[in-house]
Amino acid sequence: MKRDLAFPGKRLCVIEEFLPGRYAFISQGGEVVSSVIGYPVYDTKQHVVSVSSMRPSLKPVVGDVVLCEVREVQDRVVLCDIIAKEGGEVKYRWNGAIVTTPRSGKASLPAFTIGDLVVAVVKSESFGMYELTIDEKGLGVVLAFCDYCGRNLIYRRGSLVCNKCRVAFRRKTVSYYGNREAILSRFGLQLS
Amino acid sequence: MRGAEMNELRLFREDGLRIDGRRVDELRPVKMEVGVLDKSDGSAYIEMGKTKIFAAVFGPKEAHPRHLSQPHRAILNCRYHMATFSVEERKHPGMTRREIELSKVIKESLESLVFLNEYPRSAIDVYIEVVQADAGTRTAGLTAASLALADAGIQMNDLCCGVAVGKVGGRIVLDPSEEEDKHGEADMPIAIAPRQNSIVLLQLNGRMTREEMRLGIEMARKGIEVLYSVQIAALTKRVRSSHQGGSGRY
Numbered sequence: 001m002k003r004d005l006a007f008p009g010k011r012l013c014v015i016e017e018f019l020p021g022r023y024a025f026i027s028q029g030g031e032v033v034s035s036v037i038g039y040p041v042y043d044t045k046q047h048v049v050s051v052s053s054m055r056p057s058l059k060p061v062v063g064d065v066v067l068c069e070v071r072e073v074q075d076r077v078v079l080c081d082i083i084a085k086e087g088g089e090v091k092y093r094w095n096g097a098i099v100t101t102p103r104s105g106k107a108s109l110p111a112f113t114i115g116d117l118v119v120a121v122v123k124s125e126s127f128g129m130y131e132l133t134i135d136e137k138g139l140g141v142v143l144a145f146c147d148y149c150g151r152n153l154i155y156r157r158g159s160l161v162c163n164k165c166r167v168a169f170r171r172k173t174v175s176y177y178g179n180r181e182a183i184l185s186r187f188g189l190q191l192s
Numbered sequence: 193m194r195g196a197e198m199n200e201l202r203l204f205r206e207d208g209l210r211i212d213g214r215r216v217d218e219l220r221p222v223k224m225e226v227g228v229l230d231k232s233d234g235s236a237y238i239e240m241g242k243t244k245i246f247a248a249v250f251g252p253k254e255a256h257p258r259h260l261s262q263p264h265r266a267i268l269n270c271r272y273h274m275a276t277f278s279v280e281e282r283k284h285p286g287m288t289r290r291e292i293e294l295s296k297v298i299k300e301s302l303e304s305l306v307f308l309n310e311y312p313r314s315a316i317d318v319y320i321e322v323v324q325a326d327a328g329t330r331t332a333g334l335t336a337a338s339l340a341l342a343d344a345g346i347q348m349n350d351l352c353c354g355v356a357v358g359k360v361g362g363r364i365v366l367d368p369s370e371e372e373d374k375h376g377e378a379d380m381p382i383a384i385a386p387r388q389n390s391i392v393l394l395q396l397n398g399r400m401t402r403e404e405m406r407l408g409i410e411m412a413r414k415g416i417e418v419l420y421s422v423q424i425a426a427l428t429k430r431v432r433s434s435h436q437g438g439s440g441r442y
Binding site for chain 1: 233251252253254261263264305307311312313314342343344345346347348349350351385386387388424427428431434
């Protein structure tokens with residue numbers, strides 16, 4: 001049970017001692033082997049060995065708060081690109097989908113417009129597709145655009161208003177709606 | 193036979209050593225570095241004698257164009273390329289038939305190492321750039337690529353080391369140089385996943401007897417043991433330098 005640095009292919013123990021956890025696998029000979037560079041972590045209670053990878057994951061994981069841009073709006077699904085995650089790096093854009101569930105007896109919340117920036121939580125991942133949700137508190141639209149003219153919507157008295165078209169939209173917004181500095185600092189982004 | 197004698201005269205010294213002073217089972221001086229390029233997700237540099245190669249890895253990321261993505265696994269793209277200034281006479285900057293073939297061969301070798309099913313709908317891009325060629329570029333490129341993949345945090349079942357074995361003047365030699373490769377009778381690049389002890393690449397140009405091939409593989413295994421220890425040292429150095437405030441994302 002040495003805590004030496006592990007490399008891909010390095011034997012950690014045998015299957016009789018520990019079961020493979022994250023970043024570990026069983027080789028043909030019944031040995032538990034590391035699949036990444038990192039330090040092995042032995043859980044003596046659960047009898048599981050995992051490897052703490054030296055590289056943080058570039059992909060979002062379940063539970064991450066992410067910033068995404070709406071790409072396509074359909075009846076039940078809003079497709080978006082995940083562009084940043086809170087407290088971490090998302091180097092590449094990933095596909096996400098916000099599934100809008102129809103609420104019985106209530107008028108469903110207005111959906112999104114293409115280009116809207118939304119703060120959501122990763123609910124699940126299935127084969128590289130992320131299911132996102134904005135149902136929890138503190139989640140929602142951070143920057144929205146007018147359906148008609150494409151201008152930024154201004155938050156006024158509980159709704160979003162377009163200054164040019166004089167049309168009000170209802171969206172679930174976050175407390176720092178429209179505050180660019182807050183958005184950028186929360187997700188570690190920089191204006192390019 | 194006369195040709196073989198002439199080759200031996202030219203490529204072996206009187207004391208039995210090779211023209212560059214190496215024993216038949218000796219590698220050229222090897223140097224490896226990991227994390228040499230900032231913009232890529234993982235990178236490595238290798239020098240084997242006069243051969244100098246950079247490898248860079250990008251990903252895992254979404255596969256583009258999207259129709260190429262696989263729902264249950266990642267796709268691995270590999271590009272082996274020689275710089276125009278890597279050889280004595282300027283090389284055309286485009287991809288030659290040889291480079292396309294080597295890209296495919298290296299890609300297939302790497303696919304046997306990477307857990308592609310861990311990255312569904314994703315793509316992993318591997319770029320191998322030969323900046324100076326002096327024989328053994330495909331095996332050195334593969335060695336560097338496996339280091340770069342490990343540096344990028346891609347899950348793999350093993351690292352991979354490659355070395356060529358040649359037949360020069362009727363004798364089997366390890367890691368032939370450009371001169372030996374040019375005047376030799378056969379060339380056999382081999383890549384092995386050292387911990388699994390499995391061969392991931394084996395090609396043969398020229399002719400060898402069964403016994404020569406067995407001897408060559410045995411010789412390559414010994415050379416790969418040395419290369420593997422250099423790989424581990426390079427990765428360890430990379431992790432330690434990152435802990436001490438070096439560049440990189442560790």
